[in-house]
Amino acid sequence: MKLHQAYKPLATAAVLAVLLSGCGGGSGSGESQSSSNETLDKNVKASISMAGWSLDMTPEFKTLVDGFEKEHPNIKINIKQYSADDYDKQLTADISSGSQPDVFPIKSLQKYYVYSQSKGMADLSDIAKGYEGDKNIDVSQYKMDDGKYYALPYRADAWVLFYNKDMFKKAGVSEPDGTWTWDDYTKAAEQLKQKLPEAGYDANSVYPIYQHTWQSVVQAFAQAQSGKEPKDNFFKGDYSYLKSYYKRALKWQDEKLTIDWNTASTNKVQYQPQFGTEKAAMMPMGTWYAAVLVEQQKNGQANKFEWGLAPVPQNPEVRNKSSKPITFGDPTGLAISSKTKGDQLKAAKEFVKWCAGEGGSKALANISTTPAYFSKSVTDVFFKVDGMAKDQLSEKTWRVHDTRPENPVGAATDTIQNVLKDTHSSIMTETKKVGPALDEAASNIKDQGVLDE
Known part of the structure; x- marks a missing residue:
C-alpha cells in the first residue's frame, strides 16, 4: 500500500490550520486563567455545558454529571451530544468557530497535540500540579514540552x-x-x-x-x-x-x-x-x-x-x-474551553478536578468503567459490582500496571x-x-x- 506523498504530511497541518483560523493561532489559551484555588462561591449558581457522545449507550457522561451535581447543587451541567464516529471532526469545527462547550473530552492522545495548539483550550496546569506525585493517578501524559497541561484524565483504561x-x-x-x-x-x-x-x-x-x-x-x-x-x-x-x-x-x-x-x-x-x-x-x-x-x-x-x-x-x-x-493505553481526558470565563470557568475547573479525582472515579467504578484515580476505595467499588471478576490476580491486574502511551504526544x-x-x-x-x-x-x-x- 503505497503512501501518497502529497497527502499524508498535510493531515496534521490542515486540521491545525482550521482550528487556528477561528482561534487566532499560537499555543494554549494564550491568557492567564484563574487558579483552581479560587473556588466558586457556594451561593452563586453557575451553568456550564459539556460534550459527550452516544449518550444512550455511554453512561459515563451522565454518571459524572449526576454525581458532581449531587455534591455541587448550585452547578448545572448540560450535556451536548456529538456523534461518536465524527466527534473529532465536529469538535474541530466548533473550536474553529469558537462555539465549543465549556468542558469537552479528548478521546485519545492522537489528537491532543493538535487541540493543544488551537488556542481553544484553557491552561489546566494549576489543577494538574495538585495531582503531580499522587501515586493514585498519572497525569504526565498530558504534560506538554512547555510544562503546561490542557487536559486531565478522567478515564485510564489499560x-x-x-x-x-x-x-x-x-x-x-x-x-x-x-x-x-x-x-x-x-x-x-x-x-x-x-x-x-x-x-x-x-x-x-x-x-x-x-x-x-x-x-x-x-x-x-x-x-x-x-x-x-x-x-x-x-x-x-x-x-x-x-x-x-x-x-x-x-x-x-x-x-x-x-x-x-x-x-x-x-x-x-x-x-x-x-x-x-x-x-x-x-x-x-x-x-x-x-x-x-x-x-x-x-x-x-x-x-x-x-x-x-x-x-x-x-x-x-x-x-x-x-x-x-508493562502495557499500553491512552487516557481519556477532559479539557476546558478558553472562551469560558468567570464563575463558569471556576465551575468547569471544579468539575474537571472532581472527575479526575476520587469522587468522579468512584462514580465511574460503580458502573464498571475504569477511571483515572486508582485508590483502594475506588478499587473496592469497582470489584463489588455484581458479575465482575473477583479473584486476587484480576484485582491486582486492574490496579497495578506500568501503562505507556499508545500515541506519544x-x-x-x-x-x-x-x-x-x-x-x-x-x-x-x-x-x-x-x-x-x-x-x-x-x-x-x-x-x-x-x-x-
Missing part, C-alpha cells in the same frame, strides 16, 4: 489479558499466573488448540486466542515493551522493534491459533462476541471491556462463564526494568500513525514481508519531514 477460566479448566491447561511472557502465551495457546476439541469445543469455530484487527494490538505492545521510552521509538523513524511482535502475530494466525486478519477484517468480526460467546479462550483488550462483559452476561448477549484478568504477557527479549507489568503523531496503520494491514494480510514493510514505512515517514533529528 490493556490486559481477558481469559475464560472455564475453558482453561475443561482443557486442563494452566491459567495465567501473572508472570507470562509472549512465549508462555503462545505455548498456552498451542496447548489449548490441541485440548479444547477434546473438551468438547468445536475446532472449526473456537480458537485459543482472539487477536483483534487494530494496529495497536501489535504495534502499541511492541512500542511499550521495547525497553525504550515510547517517544524514543516513535519519533526516531526506526521501527525494527516491531519485527518480533509481527512475527509472533503471523505465527498465531498461520497456526490457526486465532482467526486470520483477512477473515476478521472482511467479516467485520467484533471482539465482544468472540470472547463473550466463548469463541476464544484468551483476548488482549482494554479494561473498558469489563463493563461490556458484565452487562452482556446479565442481558444474555454473552454466555455465562467464569472469567478473569491477567497482566498482558511481557517481552521475552527485553528485561522489564519496571516493578510493574507530538506534532507528528497523526502522520506517523496513519503510515503505520497502512503498514499493519499490509503485513497482516501477508501482502508484504515484515522487514521490507517496516523499512518502507520508515522511508515514507522520513519523507514527511516530521521526525526528530
Whole structure:
C-alpha cells in the first residue's frame, strides 16, 4: 500500500490550520486563567455545558454529571451530544468557530497535540500540579514540552489479558499466573488448540486466542515493551522493534491459533462476541471491556462463564526494568474551553478536578468503567459490582500496571500513525514481508519531514 506523498504530511497541518483560523493561532489559551484555588462561591449558581457522545449507550457522561451535581447543587451541567464516529471532526469545527462547550473530552492522545495548539483550550496546569506525585493517578501524559497541561484524565483504561477460566479448566491447561511472557502465551495457546476439541469445543469455530484487527494490538505492545521510552521509538523513524511482535502475530494466525486478519477484517468480526460467546479462550483488550462483559452476561448477549484478568504477557527479549507489568493505553481526558470565563470557568475547573479525582472515579467504578484515580476505595467499588471478576490476580491486574502511551504526544503523531496503520494491514494480510514493510514505512515517514533529528 503505497503512501501518497502529497497527502499524508498535510493531515496534521490542515486540521491545525482550521482550528487556528477561528482561534487566532499560537499555543494554549494564550491568557492567564484563574487558579483552581479560587473556588466558586457556594451561593452563586453557575451553568456550564459539556460534550459527550452516544449518550444512550455511554453512561459515563451522565454518571459524572449526576454525581458532581449531587455534591455541587448550585452547578448545572448540560450535556451536548456529538456523534461518536465524527466527534473529532465536529469538535474541530466548533473550536474553529469558537462555539465549543465549556468542558469537552479528548478521546485519545492522537489528537491532543493538535487541540493543544488551537488556542481553544484553557491552561489546566494549576489543577494538574495538585495531582503531580499522587501515586493514585498519572497525569504526565498530558504534560506538554512547555510544562503546561490542557487536559486531565478522567478515564485510564489499560490493556490486559481477558481469559475464560472455564475453558482453561475443561482443557486442563494452566491459567495465567501473572508472570507470562509472549512465549508462555503462545505455548498456552498451542496447548489449548490441541485440548479444547477434546473438551468438547468445536475446532472449526473456537480458537485459543482472539487477536483483534487494530494496529495497536501489535504495534502499541511492541512500542511499550521495547525497553525504550515510547517517544524514543516513535519519533526516531526506526521501527525494527516491531519485527518480533509481527512475527509472533503471523505465527498465531498461520497456526490457526486465532482467526486470520483477512477473515476478521472482511467479516467485520467484533471482539465482544468472540470472547463473550466463548469463541476464544484468551483476548488482549482494554479494561473498558469489563463493563461490556458484565452487562452482556446479565442481558444474555454473552454466555455465562467464569472469567478473569491477567497482566498482558511481557517481552521475552527485553528485561522489564519496571516493578510493574508493562502495557499500553491512552487516557481519556477532559479539557476546558478558553472562551469560558468567570464563575463558569471556576465551575468547569471544579468539575474537571472532581472527575479526575476520587469522587468522579468512584462514580465511574460503580458502573464498571475504569477511571483515572486508582485508590483502594475506588478499587473496592469497582470489584463489588455484581458479575465482575473477583479473584486476587484480576484485582491486582486492574490496579497495578506500568501503562505507556499508545500515541506519544507530538506534532507528528497523526502522520506517523496513519503510515503505520497502512503498514499493519499490509503485513497482516501477508501482502508484504515484515522487514521490507517496516523499512518502507520508515522511508515514507522520513519523507514527511516530521521526525526528530
